[in-house]
Amino acid sequence: MGRPKIERFPLNKDHEGALNRLAMARLKIIVLSILAGGLLLSCLMLFPGCSPNAQYVMEENIFEFRQEPGPEDFFALAEYRIWIPEGVERLRGVIVHQHGCGRNGMWMVWDHHWRALARKWDCALLGTHYKSADSCASWHNPLNGSERAFHNALNSLADQSGHPELVKVPWALWGHSSGAFWVSRMLELHPGRIVAVVARSGGYLISNPEAFSVPVLFNYGRREPSHLNGLTYYPNGREKNAPWSIAPDPKTGHECGNSRLLTIPFFDACFDLRLPANGQESLKKISMENSWLGDPGSFEITKPEDFNGDPLIKVWLPDESFARRWQEYLRSGWVTDHTPPPFPPYNLSYEFLGKKAIRIRWNAEADLESGIKQFYLYRNGKQIQQYIGINDEYVRKNFQYGNYGDEPGPEALYERVDAWIPTQMEFTDYRLHPDSTYTYQVKMVNWSDLESGFSEPIVISQKERTEK
Numbered sequence: 001m002g003r004p005k006i007e008r009f010p011l012n013k014d015h016e017g018a019l020n021r022l023a024m025a026r027l028k029i030i031v032l033s034i035l036a037g038g039l040l041l042s043c044l045m046l047f048p049g050c051s052p053n054a055q056y057v058m059e060e061n062i063f064e065f066r067q068e069p070g071p072e073d074f075f076a077l078a079e080y081r082i083w084i085p086e087g088v089e090r091l092r093g094v095i096v097h098q099h100g101c102g103r104n105g106m107w108m109v110w111d112h113h114w115r116a117l118a119r120k121w122d123c124a125l126l127g128t129h130y131k132s133a134d135s136c137a138s139w140h141n142p143l144n145g146s147e148r149a150f151h152n153a154l155n156s157l158a159d160q161s162g163h164p165e166l167v168k169v170p171w172a173l174w175g176h177s178s179g180a181f182w183v184s185r186m187l188e189l190h191p192g193r194i195v196a197v198v199a200r201s202g203g204y205l206i207s208n209p210e211a212f213s214v215p216v217l218f219n220y221g222r223r224e225p226s227h228l229n230g231l232t233y234y235p236n237g238r239e240k241n242a243p244w245s246i247a248p249d250p251k252t253g254h255e256c257g258n259s260r261l262l263t264i265p266f267f268d269a270c271f272d273l274r275l276p277a278n279g280q281e282s283l284k285k286i287s288m289e290n291s292w293l294g295d296p297g298s299f300e301i302t303k304p305e306d307f308n309g310d311p312l313i314k315v316w317l318p319d320e321s322f323a324r325r326w327q328e329y330l331r332s333g334w335v336t337d338h339t340p341p342p343f344p345p346y347n348l349s350y351e352f353l354g355k356k357a358i359r360i361r362w363n364a365e366a367d368l369e370s371g372i373k374q375f376y377l378y379r380n381g382k383q384i385q386q387y388i389g390i391n392d393e394y395v396r397k398n399f400q401y402g403n404y405g406d407e408p409g410p411e412a413l414y415e416r417v418d419a420w421i422p423t424q425m426e427f428t429d430y431r432l433h434p435d436s437t438y439t440y441q442v443k444m445v446n447w448s449d450l451e452s453g454f455s456e457p458i459v460i461s462q463k464e465r466t467e468k
Contacts, residue, residue: 061086062109063160065153073145074138077131080153083109084161085119091163092275093123093170093195094154095267100177100201101136103405103414104129110422111408112364112400113371117264120368121271124157124166129417140178142185170275170283172267176200176256176405177228184233187211195283196270198263200406201254203233212242213285215270215318219259221252228254243286243316246296247326251333256406261335261370261447265325268368269318291316292323301327337370341452345375345425345442348458353428358460360440361426367446373398374445377427378454379438385427399423401447437461 061084069075084091095118099105108114108127118125130139130146139146151167158166172195175183180202187197191210200219206212216237218230226232230246237244245266249257274283293314294301301323304311317323325335345364353359366372377385387399390410394403400423403411409420432438439459444452 059083061161063157065156065160067149067152069133069145070148073149074133074141075130075145075149076133077129078139078146078149078153079106079129079131080150080157081106081109081127082157082161083115083118083125084163085115085122085124088122090122091124091165091169092121093172093271094126094166095123095172096126096128096174096183097406098128098173098175098179098182099130099405099407100175100179101132103176103179103407104417105405105407107407107409107417107420107422111402112366113260113264113368113402113408116366116368116371117267119365120268121275123169123172123271124161124163126153126157137178137181140181140185142182142189146182147186147189170195172196172271174198174200174263174267174406175202177202177254184216187214187216192283195274196267198266199230199233200256200259200263201228203230205233205236209240212237212240212244215243215245215266215274215286215316217245217247217263217266219247219249219263221249221254221257223253238316239312241288241312243288243291243318245294245315245317245326247329248296249333250330255404256402258329258334260402260406261337262325262329265322265335265369266318269322273318286318288316291318292320293317294323294326296330299327299330335370337367337446337448337450339369340450341367341372341444341446344453345444345455348440348442348455350440350458350460352464355434356432357428357430358432358438359426359428360442360458361424362442362455364425364442364444367444370447370450372400372444373447373449375399375425375427376443376445376451377429378441378443379429381439384429387427389423432462434462437463 063082065080067078097105097108105127106129109125114125132138138144154167158164170193173183173186180199181204183197184199184204187194188206188208188211191208191214194214196215198217198219201224203218218234220229234244234246247262249259251257273286292301293304293307293311294317296315317326329335343365345362347363349361351359375387376383388397389395389399391397392411394411395401400408409417413420439457441454441457443454
């Protein structure tokens with residue numbers, strides 16, 4: 001079968017108008033931010049993990065690629081940043097988090113929740129940034145240069161990381177807004193390469209029959225216009241028995257809301273169904289026998305054998321666990337995590353600061369189901385502090401969460417991602433007494449407010465300070 005034809009840079013008037021309105025709204029935000037710039041940046045410096053002059057330290061397993069546009073490219077700049085989980089000998093896939101118009105996904109590599117998914121399945125996590133040359137949406141057609149740049153990035157990142165398999169392993173594609181159009185069009189072009197697709201607030205009318213074997217979740221806010229919600233694209237595949245689903249969010253418009261609580265489990269289920277064991281074979285085909293069905297109107301879920309009607313009028317759901325999450329999400333815009341974080345924080349260390357302060361640092365792996373909301377610090381068995389992060393409308397003084405575009409940084413800096421220091425796992429304890437000994441432990445809290453167990457204790461004697 002030949003390469004499917006995709007029209008070059010098509011934009012209907014409704015789509016273009018909506019994107020222009022979004023661009024104008026963002027322009028107003030930028031202008032207001034500039035007017036209050038001094039105050040804003042001063043406030044940001046008060047919170048951990050955020051500074052207008054921040055310089056992050058690149059980890060050994062993070063790599064970057066940057067491409068200037070060619071004569072036929074419809075972008076001003078293409079940038080990519082990838083994270084490779086520590087200890088992975090051979091990658092099994094790449095998770096691509098594709099931003100929307102005017103956004104920047106380069107800080108995705110520091111998103112601990114998405115890292116948990118990548119770590120579980122030995123996948124790389126890739127964030128991107130396409131800077132528009134003219135129209136906000138010009139790059140969302142892969143044939144306008146972004147597909148070529150994406151392949152160039154994978155080739156370079158494979159060489160840099162020492163993982164040559166990066167150029168061949170399958171992709172899990174997530175996209176928001178114009179990113180949703182991009183991942184849908186990549187599905188049209190490369191169905192055999194894709195594990196699953198999540199299109200948040202956008203999509204594309206697929207015509208390649210091979211694409212109808214790939215799981216797709218169209219996720220959108222109920223307050224969005226019709227051309228941005230999945231109802232425009234979903235029936236095109238489901239009527240052909242494609243393993244496709246829709247998940248309207250009752251709480252949002254174009255913003256991503258709590259969608260990661262559903263989309264990360266969707267990818268988790270699809271990896272389980274489709275990834276070959278040794279990384280060498282083709283992706284597994286979806287078996288409808290073990291799937292579930294859902295009704296987005298009544299929120300009912302059922303096994304296929306218990307449903308007497310035409311299954312093609314129902315939503316495809318990969319398994320029972322995801323079906324129950326989908327049901328709650330459609331009702332409330334939220335997914336409750338019923339289990340505590342499986343692993344406590346680990347690798348506690350410390351650093352003396354002055355005469356009466358100690359900085360405690362640690363590592364932690366996010367809860368795959370609901371990420372990291374908080375850390376609690378205990379001294380001599382009593383809780384003395386909890387993590388206080390940036391006070392914006394998304395993270396709300398907590399540790400980390402997705403913002404408007406499901407990126408992990410503060411919304412105020414979404415266009416200046418390198419002004420943000422990746423959120424650090426650390427506390428500073430002040431007013432310590434000389435000649436005293438302190439025992440510290442840390443707990444992690446997920447976004448359903450369930451606590452992990454205690455970390456292993458670290459015992460610190462103030463006498464060490466004078467001895468050193």
